Amino acid sequence: MSDTDKLYESALRYHRMSPPGKLAVVATKPLVTQRDLALAYSPGVAAACKAIMDDPDEAANLTARGNLVAVISNGSAVLGLGNIGPLASKPVMEGKAVLFKKFANIDCFDIEVDAKDPDLFCKVVAALGPTFGAINLEDIKAPECFIIEERLRKEMDIPVFHDDQHGTAIVAGAAIYNALKVVGKKIDEIRLVSTGGGAASLACLDLLVSMGLKRENIILCDIEGVVYEGRKEDMNPYKSRYARQTDMRTLDDAIADADVFLGLSAPKVLTPDMVKKMGSQPIIMRWPIPSRKSCLIWPAKPGLMRSSPPDVRISPIR
Structure with missing residues (x-):
């Protein structure tokens, strides 16, 4: 049995341990005496209900x-x-x-x-x-x-929060902010290429724009290639906000002279030759999807690391 198969077997045993799953409901107040029960439920619970009816904000104090x-x-x-x-x-x-x-x-x-x-x-x-x-x-x-x-x-x-959008964006924004300080570049002067046209990618771009990244300095690529003005394939109003008026059609076209690559798509889309075409001191932010293998081995791409110029900053964001 391979290491990855062993990991899956261990995960199944973990979830099957009694009680099954990972969550339980635990009482936070004493339930020892008859009086405790009378306070937690009828008749005493009516006092809490009436207090919330009079002032809905009391729900935060009573529940x-x-x-x-x-x-x-x-x-x-x-x-x-x-x-x-x-x-x-x-x-x-x-x-x-x-x-x-x-x-x-x-x-x-x-x-x-x-x-x-x-x-x-x-x-x-x-x-x-x-x-x-x-x-x-x-x-x-x-x-x-x-x-x-x-x-x-x-x-x-x-509050309503979509974790895949905003949780990802916060981490990516912080990582890029600090990486730019390391290489001495300003966010309003860089050129960024991002792969992935889903929730995480678009939310990251929105946050980076709010941090000072110029929208005209962003090239978004997805499974169909560059997101450009007039493209019909696999488009929606949210993705269209980052459509550029450009003749570029592929990631290979877009990556030339880019300062930052933000990878939020399928793996192995960025090749060593593409990295060599990027600008000076380029920043590569890879967002690998956790897998059986990546739980056991740090998901760096040895070929990409070895063949990259010495000034490249490659960061797998986990």
């Missing part, structure tokens, strides 16, 4: 809502797995929930919604507003994820 986040997905774009559906995505959502709890002590429920239609999905999630203090959208495919987040932010009175 778990203020520290309770919903991790919600329809399983349509699970990292590295694709459209696997809501049920198969549940281990991922439980995993994100335990990260919230372990590293921020935020309580979470994972909710997997069997709805691909944005209208139905939004209707379901919006109806859950009274239960949660915030919504974390997870692994929803583009462009539906943009529609869903925009609509829920308008309809709900609690």
Whole structure:
């Protein structure tokens, strides 16, 4: 059995350990005596209900809502797995929930919604507003994820956050900001090429533009090549915001003299020859999708590393 197969076997044993899964609900108040039960439930619970009726803000003081986040997905774009559906995505959502709890002590429920239609999905999630203090959208495919987040932010009175967009963008923005300091370049003067036309890539570009990167200095490439004005294949209004008026059609065309490469697409798209065509002291930000192999071996690309000029900065973002 290979090392990668052993990892999968270990993961299955881990998830099957009793109790199955990774989450549980634990009482936060004493439930020892009859009086405890009378305070937690009827008749004493009526006092908390009436207080919230009089002042809805009291829900933050009398219930778990203020520290309770919903991790919600329809399983349509699970990292590295694709459209696997809501049920198969549940281990991922439980995993994100335990990260919230372990590293921020935020309580979470994972909710997997069997709805691909944005209208139905939004209707379901919006109806859950009274239960949660915030919504974390997870692994929803583009462009539906943009529609869903925009609509829920308008309809709900609690924070709505799409992790695949904004979590990724925050990390990428910080990495590029610091890398530019290392090479002594200014963000408003650099030329950036990004691969991937999905939620993560577009959110990264939006944040970098807000940080000072000029939109006209960005070339976006996806599976169809350069995103240019007038292109018909695989376009949507969100991707069109980064369409350039250019004769460039391939990544090989776009990469010439680029200062930064932001890789948020399939692996092995950037070749050693492309790296040599980049500008001086180029920055390469690769965003490898975790896999069985990358859990065991750091996912550097030896051929790319060895054949790159000595002034290249290559950073796998994990």
